[in-house]
Amino acid sequence: MPLPHETPRTVLAIPGSLRRGSYNRSLLEAGAACAPAGMRIHVYDELARIPLFDEDLERETAGGPEEVRRLRSQVAEADALWIATPEYNQSVPGVLKNAIDWLSRPAPQEVLAGKPVAIIGVTQGRWGTRLAQSHLRHVLSATESLVLPRPTLFVREAERLFDGEGRLSDEATRDALRGFLEAFAGWVDLVGGKKLPVLR
Numbered sequence: 036m037p038l039p040h041e042t043p044r045t046v047l048a049i050p051g052s053l054r055r056g057s058y059n060r061s062l063l064e065a066g067a068a069c070a071p072a073g074m075r076i077h078v079y080d081e082l083a084r085i086p087l088f089d090e091d092l093e094r095e096t097a098g099g100p101e102e103v104r105r106l107r108s109q110v111a112e113a114d115a116l117w118i119a120t121p122e123y124n125q126s127v128p129g130v131l132k133n134a135i136d137w138l139s140r141p142a143p144q145e146v147l148a149g150k151p152v153a154i155i156g157v158t159q160g161r162w163g164t165r166l167a168q169s170h171l172r173h174v175l176s177a178t179e180s181l182v183l184p185r186p187t188l189f190v191r192e193a194e195r196l197f198d199g200e201g202r203l204s205d206e207a208t209r210d211a212l213r214g215f216l217e218a219f220a221g222w223v224d225l226v227g228g229k230k231l232p233v234l235r
């Protein structure tokens with residue numbers, strides 16, 4: 036179903052993996068290719084350039100170095116954020132958490148506050164990032180992001196679902212992605228574009 040907006044909703048999609056053949060990045064790319072009408076998805080590919088968060092660096096650069104500022108403004112300009120997280124040791128990879136820490140500060144630039152966010156994840160194992168997604172949800176409650184409550188999408192046993200080039204080849208997963216994005220579009224419509232007060 037098309038969104039009831041003439042201007043497309045823009046979504047910045049962040050894969051929480053730096054791996055060249057990342058399944059999480061491929062999943063977002065597959066989603067970008069089958070996004071609902073009225074939604075445009077851009078897959079972010081510069082996570083490796085984000086330095087480790089350091090309050091001194093944040094202060095000395097008045098909010099973060101260039102790569103951080105670029106990401107922050109991409110998040111600010113997007114109507115919504117879509118994150119695909121791998122699971123590392125039953126939690127969120129450090130590189131992803133690091134980027135979120137940058138984006139959560141400094142006041143008044145908390146670009147994640149009031150931002151509609153959706154979470155997915157794929158793993159090679161059998162549990163499909165359940166714990167990582169749960170931890171990510173917890174972190175994003177601290178940033179006051181508006182995380183899509185349902186549906187959830189835990190993609191598991193990735194080797195069966197992607198082809199030799201790392202592209203999604205499983206049609207059931209693509210259908211699930213489509214349904215997920217339809218729901219996300221509805222969520223962005225429902226909660227997006229509001230100037231929510233930042234709670235302190």
Ligand SMILES: Cc1cc2nc3c(=O)[nH]c(=O)nc-3n(C[C@H](O)[C@H](O)[C@H](O)COP(=O)(O)O)c2cc1C
Nearest residue numbers: 052054057058059060121122123124125158159160
């Ligand atoms: C340090 C490390 C820890 C991992 N821990 C888990 C884990 O706790 N649970 C799980 O399902 N997979 C775990 N994995 C497997 C990753 O989920 C799998 O490698 C996944 O494909 C990584 O995502 P990517 O393909 O987007 O890079 C771990 C992988 C690494 C490198």
